Every structure is written in structure tokens, then in C-alpha cells.
Amino acid sequence: MAKTGDPRVTLDDPHSFFMPGTNGRGVLLVHGMTGAPAEMRLVARLLNKRGYSVLAPLLAGHGADEAEFRKYRWQDWQDSVEAAAEKLRAEVDETHAAGICVGGKLALLAAHRNPGTLRSVALYSPCFSYDGWAVPFYYPLLSRHIGWLAHVPFLQRLSFSETPAMGIKDERLRRLMAGMSADGVLDDFPGSGVVEMYRLGKLVRRELPQITTPTLILHAREDDLSNPRQAEYIDRHIGGPHALHWIEDSYHMIHVDRQHRHVADLTARFIEAHSRSGVAATPAFETHDV
Incomplete structure (x- = not known):
């Protein structure tokens, strides 16, 4: 059962949550690979205070352990997002979405595949491969050859450790995230996840x-x-109206880090600018049509 006082929204796991809102708009918040809905709570609360209904689902294969994680593919994660979008759609007048890293790509693909379901999508720290300044040298090396390495069974069985910073610049918030294993966040990420991330990313690039x-x-x-060039790649190649904004005082987990309030504010403003009611009283975005 979802953690909510509203009996209409039910989910089949203890990690997903729903926050009923008051403005008729819903936001689907999608966690990242090996993450869990709990990591979305800071942004969820801020959006909910603005009146938005918020649904944060658990992706298939997540929330348990590495053995369970390895049983699932990106298509299963995609099914989780699309099913959750339908649940949220039944509760509100219009739906939007935001997701971190892989979660953002899943949300974007769900919107593309189901026109009219999600009116806008926010991508937090989009990532096709791990190539940031803190990753070990062999991560980018693996990424460059993942196409053929994906067929090598040993990679599927490997696990990779999280970087010391955990994608979070603020030490206090980093400690908060470090204690989230009980909430379903995995400490390491299996090689199978890297493979599925590559396969999903290849499709999104093409689309x-x-x-x-x-x-x-x-x-x-x-x-x-x-690396920020991954956001710039999307900015150059996406076919619809879009806006690129830089976050100046955070690492990868921008929805958890020092500027999570700014992230929530930018998300809400973008949703308002692209809602059915056409509310544009907030400062306008520099939205590009490619």
C-alpha cells in the first residue's frame, strides 16, 4: 500500500509513496538506477507544498538486493514508470514527470511513447554513461566498449562501488543518503545495470x-x-521545446544536494509554464525550439 491517506492510490511495495495535492496537477518522480523513491522525498515535499500531487514509484527489481536487481531489464523499469503514470493520471487533471539520471530518461521515453499522458518532463542530471570527474578511469573505458562487453557474461556479474562523494557535495546530506539502505537504496550497482543503462541510452539517443x-x-x-556535455548533447538534439539550466553548487544528486530547493522551484515553474491552463505568471523560461 502506498504511504498516503488517500485509499485510491495503491502500489504493491512498501517503498513507493503518494502525496495528494490540491491544484489538480500531478508530478511523477522517478528515482535513479539502484536508487529508491525515498531519495525523491525532499523535492516531493516541496512540490506538494505548492499543491501538486506527487507519486514516486519503485522501479522493477529495485528496493531489495543485487540478486533481485539482476533479474530485470530496462524494459521492466519502463513498464513501472508507464504503469505509475496511469495511476497518477487517474487522480489529477494533468500529469508531468521528473527523474534523476536513468529515471529521467525513462520518464522522457514514457512521455514520448504515450502522447498526452505526461505534458512535460524534467531531466535531473541526465546520464548516458558515467564519465564525471570523480569516477575511476575504467568507468569511461568500460562505457566506450559497453556495446560488445554487454555480451560478455562476467560483466553482468560484476558490482561497482559508489564513488566516495556519493554524488552529493553537502556532507550532512551525504550522511543522510548513506543511511538509506533500509529504504531500498543499493550500496553498489551491478554490472547488469550498466548494460541496461547503455541499452536504454542508445534508444533514447536515437529517439x-x-x-x-x-x-x-x-x-x-x-x-x-x-559530464555536463551529456546535458548539452540532449539540448542540441532533442526535437521539442526545452530549456537547459545549470546548477552551480551541487554534484550529481541535484534533487538531494545543497540546491534541491532550487531544483524543485525550477521544476514547478517549468510545469506551470507548460500546464494546460497556461499559467505563465512565473518568470519565463528560455525555451528552445529545435
Whole structure:
């Protein structure tokens, strides 16, 4: 059962949560690979205070352990997002989405595949491969050859350790995230996840010119896991109206780090600018049509 006082929204795991809102708009918040809905709570609370209904689902294979994680593919994660979007859609007048890293790509693909379901999407720290300043040298090396390494069974069985910074610049917030294993966040990420991330990213890259969903791209200039050029790539290639904003005082986990309030504010403003009611009283975005 979802953690909510509203009995209409039910989910099949103890980690997902729903926060009923008051303004008729819903936001689907999608966690990252090996993450869990708990990491979305800071942004969720801020959006909910603005009146938004918020649903944060657990992706398939997540929330348990590495053995369970390895049983699932990116298509299963995608199914989780699309099913959650339908649940949220039944509760509100219009739906939007935001997701961190892989979660953002899943949300964007869900919007593209199901026109009219999600009116806008915010991408937090988009990432096709781990190539930030803090990752070990062999991560980018593996990424460059992941196409053929994906067929080598040993990679699927490997596990990779999180970087010391955990994608978070603020030490207090880093300690908070470090204690989230009980909330379903995995300490390490299995090699199978790297493979599935590559396969999902390959599809999204191919689809970008055809994607017309209004898209907000938020990326930290100091991202320790994903080089800012990955956000710039999306900015250059996506086919619909979009805006790119830089986060100046955070690492990869911008929805958790020092500027999570700014991230929530930018997300809300973008949603308002692209809502059905056309509310544009907030400062306008520099939205590009490619």
C-alpha cells in the first residue's frame, strides 16, 4: 500500500509513496538506477507544498538486493514508470514527470511513447554513461566498449562501488543518503545495470530528434558522475521545446544536494509554464525550439 491517506492510490511495495495535492496537477518522480523513491522525498515535499500531487514509484527489481536487481531489464523499469503514470493520471487533471539520471530518461521515453499522458518532463542530471570527474578511469573505458562487453557474461556479474562523494557535495546530506539502505537504496550497482543503462541510452539517443515533449534539463556544472556535455548533447538534439539550466553548487544528486530547493522551484515553474491552463505568471523560461 502506498504511504498516503488517500485509499485510491495503491502500489504493491512498501517503498513507493503518494502525496495528494490540491491544484489538480500531478508530478511523477522517478528515482535513479539502484536508487529508491525515498531519495525523491525532499523535492516531493516541496512540490506538494505548492499543491501538486506527487507519486514516486519503485522501479522493477529495485528496493531489495543485487540478486533481485539482476533479474530485470530496462524494459521492466519502463513498464513501472508507464504503469505509475496511469495511476497518477487517474487522480489529477494533468500529469508531468521528473527523474534523476536513468529515471529521467525513462520518464522522457514514457512521455514520448504515450502522447498526452505526461505534458512535460524534467531531466535531473541526465546520464548516458558515467564519465564525471570523480569516477575511476575504467568507468569511461568500460562505457566506450559497453556495446560488445554487454555480451560478455562476467560483466553482468560484476558490482561497482559508489564513488566516495556519493554524488552529493553537502556532507550532512551525504550522511543522510548513506543511511538509506533500509529504504531500498543499493550500496553498489551491478554490472547488469550498466548494460541496461547503455541499452536504454542508445534508444533514447536515437529517439531524441523525434521527441516533442516540453523538457527541462537540469545539470550540475560540478557533476561528479555525469559530464555536463551529456546535458548539452540532449539540448542540441532533442526535437521539442526545452530549456537547459545549470546548477552551480551541487554534484550529481541535484534533487538531494545543497540546491534541491532550487531544483524543485525550477521544476514547478517549468510545469506551470507548460500546464494546460497556461499559467505563465512565473518568470519565463528560455525555451528552445529545435
